[in-house]
Each structure stands twice: as structure tokens, then as C-alpha cells.
Amino acid sequence: MSRGSAGKIPRSLSCETTPTSGPRPMTPVGGTEGGAGGGARELAVALAIFPKPRFHAETGGLEPGLGGRDCAGGSRFLACPTEACEGGWYPLPKSSVLMPSANASRKGQEKPREIVDAAEDYAKERYGISSMIQSQEKPDRVLVRVKDLTVQKADDVVWIRARVHTSRAKGKQCFLVLRQQQFNVQALVAVGDHASKQMVKFAANINKESIIDVEGVVRKVNQKIGSCTQQDVELHVQKIYVISLAEPRLPLQLDDAIRPEVEGEEDGRATVNQDTRLDNRVIDLRTSTSQAIFRLQSGICHLFRETLINKGFVEIQTPKIISAASEGGANVFTVSYFKNNAYLAQSPQLYKQMCICADFEKVFCIGPVFRAEDSNTHRHLTEFVGLDIEMAFNYHYHEVVEEIADTLVQIFKGLQERFQTEIQTVSKQFPCEPFKFLEPTLRLEYCEALAMLREAGVEMDDEEDLSTPNEKLLGRLVKEKYDTDFYVLDKYPLAVRPFYTMPDPRNPKQSNSYDMFMRGEEILSGAQRIHDPQLLTERALHHGIDLEKIKAYIDSFRFGAPPHAGGGIGLERVTMLFLGLHNVRQTSMFPRDPKRLTP
Numbered sequence: 001m002s003r004g005s006a007g008k009i010p011r012s013l014s015c016e017t018t019p020t021s022g023p024r025p026m027t028p029v030g031g032t033e034g035g036a037g038g039g040a041r042e043l044a045v046a047l048a049i050f051p052k053p054r055f056h057a058e059t060g061g062l063e064p065g066l067g068g069r070d071c072a073g074g075s076r077f078l079a080c081p082t083e084a085c086e087g088g089w090y091p092l093p094k095s096s097v098l099m100p101s102a103n104a105s106r107k108g109q110e111k112p113r114e115i116v117d118a119a120e121d122y123a124k125e126r127y128g129i130s131s132m133i134q135s136q137e138k139p140d141r142v143l144v145r146v147k148d149l150t151v152q153k154a155d156d157v158v159w160i161r162a163r164v165h166t167s168r169a170k171g172k173q174c175f176l177v178l179r180q181q182q183f184n185v186q187a188l189v190a191v192g193d194h195a196s197k198q199m200v201k202f203a204a205n206i207n208k209e210s211i212i213d214v215e216g217v218v219r220k221v222n223q224k225i226g227s228c229t230q231q232d233v234e235l236h237v238q239k240i241y242v243i244s245l246a247e248p249r250l251p252l253q254l255d256d257a258i259r260p261e262v263e264g265e266e267d268g269r270a271t272v273n274q275d276t277r278l279d280n281r282v283i284d285l286r287t288s289t290s291q292a293i294f295r296l297q298s299g300i301c302h303l304f305r306e307t308l309i310n311k312g313f314v315e316i317q318t319p320k321i322i323s324a325a326s327e328g329g330a331n332v333f334t335v336s337y338f339k340n341n342a343y344l345a346q347s348p349q350l351y352k353q354m355c356i357c358a359d360f361e362k363v364f365c366i367g368p369v370f371r372a373e374d375s376n377t378h379r380h381l382t383e384f385v386g387l388d389i390e391m392a393f394n395y396h397y398h399e400v401v402e403e404i405a406d407t408l409v410q411i412f413k414g415l416q417e418r419f420q421t422e423i424q425t426v427s428k429q430f431p432c433e434p435f436k437f438l439e440p441t442l443r444l445e446y447c448e449a450l451a452m453l454r455e456a457g458v459e460m461d462d463e464e465d466l467s468t469p470n471e472k473l474l475g476r477l478v479k480e481k482y483d484t485d486f487y488v489l490d491k492y493p494l495a496v497r498p499f500y501t502m503p504d505p506r507n508p509k510q511s512n513s514y515d516m517f518m519r520g521e522e523i524l525s526g527a528q529r530i531h532d533p534q535l536l537t538e539r540a541l542h543h544g545i546d547l548e549k550i551k552a553y554i555d556s557f558r559f560g561a562p563p564h565a566g567g568g569i570g571l572e573r574v575t576m577l578f579l580g581l582h583n584v585r586q587t588s589m590f591p592r593d594p595k596r597l598t599p
């Protein structure tokens with residue numbers, strides 16, 4: 001990567017642009033043609049023909065500009081090095097464009113003050129616009145992570161690559177906040193041995209969100225820098241090169257996007273609404289909060305996989321394009337499959353069960369799930385990531401319930417141990433009580449939940465499903481009584497469960513099914529599956545399902561099937577509820593709902 005120079009500043013860093021066209025003849029300032037006064041006479045000639053001559057910073061030559069405006073309206077450049085045109089050409093300062101006087105001979109030998117200043121820019125090799133990185137070379141340079149800039153590195157000279165979060169010029173110095181994911185550090189560019197005043201002005205005018213490479217000395221500070229994650233140090237800049245220049249106008253300001261809503265309401269400062277965030281998701285994902293959310297979500301997937309593999313599970317991959325609705329329902333997306341119709345899978349459940357019948361015993365998969373449900377709620381998406389488990393058991397489906405509950409507990413513990421930085425980052429913008437859980441996990445029967453709700457004044461039938469408000473109320477009641485945010489609700493009414501759910505042999509109105517809840521919202525629905533083809537056929541007919549459409553599913557149990565159970569977990573919901581967020585779109589990187597198909 002070649003270094004930049006002060007003379008190569010693109011149009012987007014300009015304060016004013018001069019239109020150009022045609023050839024660019026260059027003559028040295030104060031050139032030999034015409035004697036000692038040639039430079040001044042050339043300026044006069046240039047004014048007479050082309051009202052706006054320009055100066056080339058690298059060659060020192062003059063080019064007649066074609067802007068067509070009087071020189072009195074000319075822009076000033078060298079007093080502000082960022083007022084540039086393309087190709088290294090700059091408009092001359094107004095004070096330089098003068099008709100020759102009686103002292104023309106003497107003045108012709110003198111360069112304008114600003115041009116002299118440019119020539120005396122002793123730091124011009126230490127800053128500028130880098131050439132585009134096209135993998136043409138590999139410098140012997142180690143880039144240090146911003147999060148690693150601590151007092152242990154005090155007085156070290158380091159290189160970092162980061163985004164310009166904010167910049168603030170003050171006299172002969174400029175303060176930058178440089179951001180890398182959810183970490184940031186203050187950098188200081190000050191006139192001195194390593195930085196000229198032109199370099200300070202260049203740094204102050206770099207657009208927010210531009211990516212820059214900086215060489216600097218790590219210095220310990222006497223007073224903590226509260227606005228940065230790296231509070232005990234700052235970076236004293238020696239070199240600064242722009243790697244990728246951002247446009248000057250951003251669709252949203254990151255400071256507004258990370259401001260707590262309560263704080264914005266109290267002092268009238270701007271916050272960013274959800275649609276604006278999602279319409280400009282690439283910018284929104286740069287915020288420290290979004291970075292923390294999705295790094296923690298990645299941790300959930302890792303812990304889920306790690307825990308189950310340690311328990312002897314096998315990870316599988318299942319088809320997402322299928323010939324019939326996964327669960328015999330109508331809420332499926334239809335796609336054209338050559339000359340036939342196909343469907344996007346509502347869940348991998350049928351294939352998980354087939355794997356159990358194929359003697360894999362314990363399986364899990366992580367993948368997309370599609371639901372064509374016109375649900376515009378805070379917790380529903382038309383596409384989400386499913387964490388699915390299926391397991392053969394020996395004698396009782398509670399063996400599976402306990403295994404799944406323990407898996408979730410291990411995830412919660414792992415998040416609290418490994419992702420405290422991310423949890424704290426999110427809580428700064430969205431304050432929430434820490435997530436609580438018990439070991440072993442609390443398990444209640446559905447009839448117990450009904451009793452608690454009825455005692456709280458809710459009227460419900462024995463075979464009625466829980467509504468969303470009643471789920472949340474039950475969550476509050478459980479938290480008050482048992483001090484836990486996570487629990488299992490067992491023995492749901494058979495009438496509200498899918499056809500493949502095993503009935504409870506002791507009570508035909510109940511089923512061997514369960515849901516798991518976090519902060520009063522369902523995150524998993526599961527059950528013992530019917531593994532007898534005759535009973536499965538009877539239940540399918542009872543639900544009015546066309547047997548021909550699920551023939552392959554039923555046939556998979558005709559050659560001997562072990563008793564088994566399982567469930568599906570929504571990754572986005574787990575992330576949302578663990579962090580105490582209020583909308584699942586905050587935890588879906590590029591959410592899909594009935595009203596959003598882009599970006």
C-alpha cells in the first residue's frame with residue numbers, strides 16, 4: 001500500500017469545487033521564461049484570459065482554470081488544505097491573484113505566502129489519501145486492535161485501523177474518536193515534530209465513518225476519558241492515512257442511534273426510529289449496541305453447538321425446499337419448483353424424526369425457518385433461525401425436557417461468563433435487570449399455571465391456550481414467586497397442540513408436550529412425538545390432514561421407531577429476551593416480516 005500525500009485530496013474532502021475541462025498546461029511559479037518577473041506577469045496573463053488559475057501542489061505549476069468566475073470570487077486553498085479539486089489542482093488564493101505593480105520585478109521572484117506554507121509542510125509525507133488497496137503489496141505492518149490499547153502498551157508506537165467516529169478541532173490540535181466495532185479510543189493530532197498545521201486541518205476535515213490507518217504513540221492519561229471504552233490511554237498521532245473515505249452526509253448519526261430512548265425524551269435530543277435503522281441497516285449495525293447484540297448472538301449458537309456435541313448429539317442439515325407443508329398447515333411460502341409447486345420448510349421437525357428412526361438417537365440443527373404468518377408483532381418474523389433438537393429417550397419424555405432445559409442453562413451461564421462486555425454495552429442503551437434462572441430448571445404443569453392466573457383474576461377454560469398477555473402475566477407471577485426468568489410449562493391441553501403430539505395416557509385432554517419461557521415469553525415449543533404409525537394416522541385424520549401429503553412422514557415409522565421428543569428454539573427470541581430487548585427485529589440482522597423484504 002503506497003502512502004498518501006498532502007497534495008492528493010479528493011473532491012469529497014473539498015470545501016469548494018472548481019469545475020475543470022480541457023488541457024492542463026503547467027508552468028513553474030516564477031519560471032525562467034520572461035525573466036525574473038515572469039511569475040507575476042504569468043499571473044496577470046492568466047487573469048486576463050482565464051479568470052481563475054489554479055496551482056498544482058506536486059508540480060508547482062499553474063493551470064488556467066475554466067471556471068469562468070472573477071478572481072474576486074475565487075476560493076482560498078492553501079490556508080485550508082482540504083479545499084481541493086480533482087487531480088491535485090487547487091484554486092489559487094485571492095491574495096495571490098494580483099496585477100503586477102511597480103514592485104512586480106521583486107514580487108515576481110517571491111512565491112505567494114500560502115504557496116510557501118505548502119512548500120514548508122514538513123509533515124506532508126505523514127498524511128493523506130492512501131491509494132486503493134488492491135492486494136498489490138503486503139506491508140510489514142502489524143495492526144493493533146483498539147480493545148488492546150491499554151496502559152500496558154503505554155509509550156508503544158502502534159498502528160491501528162479504525163473508523164472516524166467524531167472529530168473536533170481546537171486551535172493547533174484536533175481530537176478524534178476512533179472506533180473499531182464496540183471499542184473506541186481518543187486520538188490527538190497536534191502541531192509539533194510529527195504533525196504540521198496542514199496535517200491537523202486535514203485530520204479535522206476527514207468525514208465521519210471514514211476508515212483510516214493511524215500510527216501513534218500510546219500515552220497514559222491523567223484523567224479517565226469517560227466517552228471512550230479505552231478510558232486510560234489516548235493515541236498521539238504521528239501518521240494518518242485515509243483508507244476509505246465515507247460520504248459527508250450520513251443517513252443517520254451513530255451518536256443518535258446509540259442514545260437511550262429515555263435520555264432522548266428527557267432532554268429533547270434526537271433518537272433514531274426502528275424503520276430508519278432497518279432501512280440503513282449497514283450503518284445501524286456499526287453501533288456499539290448492534291455489534292454487542294450480534295456478537296452475543298453468535299455466542300448463543302456456539303454454546304448451543306458446543307453443549308450438545310459434548311452431550312453426544314450429532315449436527316444434521318435438513319432440506320428447506322419440501323414437497324408438502326412441514327406440519328400440514330397453510331402458513332407456508334409456495335415457490336416454483338420446475339413444473340411443480342414446492343414449499344419453504346416451516347421447521348426441520350419431520351426430518352429430525354426421520355433421523356431418529358434411522359438410529360442417530362440425538363440430533364440437532366441450526367438453520368432458517370419460514371412462516372407465512374401475517375403477524376406484525378414485536379416477536380414474530382417470517383424468517384428466523386431455528387435451533388432444533390430431537391432425541392430418543394428410554395422411558396419418559398422428561399428425559400428430553402431435562403436435557404433441553406440443561407442445554408439452555410449452559411448457554412445462559414456461558415453468556416454471563418464470556419460476554420459480560422457485550423451485556424454491559426447493550427444495557428447502557430437498553431437498561432434491564434440481569435437474567436435469572438434456577439438449577440434445576442423450574443417445571444410447572446399447565447393446570448398450576450391456570451390456577452396462578454385465575455388467582456390473579458384471569459378467566460380461562462381448562463383447554464384454552466395462553467394468549468400473549470397471559471403469558472407475560474404468568475411470567476411476572478412466576479418471577480415474584482420463584483425468582484426466575486426461565487421455566488418450563490408442561491402438560492399442555494391436547495386440543496391446542498399439533499397432530500403428531502403424544503396424548504397423555506392418564507388424561508386424554510392433556511398431552512406430553514411443553515413450552516419453555518424466558519421473561520414471560522415462549523422461546524421453545526416441544527413434545528413427545530407419536531412414533532406409532534396407526535395412532536399417528538388417527539390423529540392426522542382427527543385434524544383433517546390429507547394423509548397423502550404426509551405419507552412419507554407416516555411411512556418412516558412403519559419399520560420400527562424409538563420413543564422420542566424434541567423442540568425448536570427461536571434464536572432471535574432467545575437473544576432478545578436474554579438481553580431484555582423489546583423487539584425481535586433488534587436481534588435479527590436483516591429481519592423479514594410481512595412488511596419488510598429489504599435490505
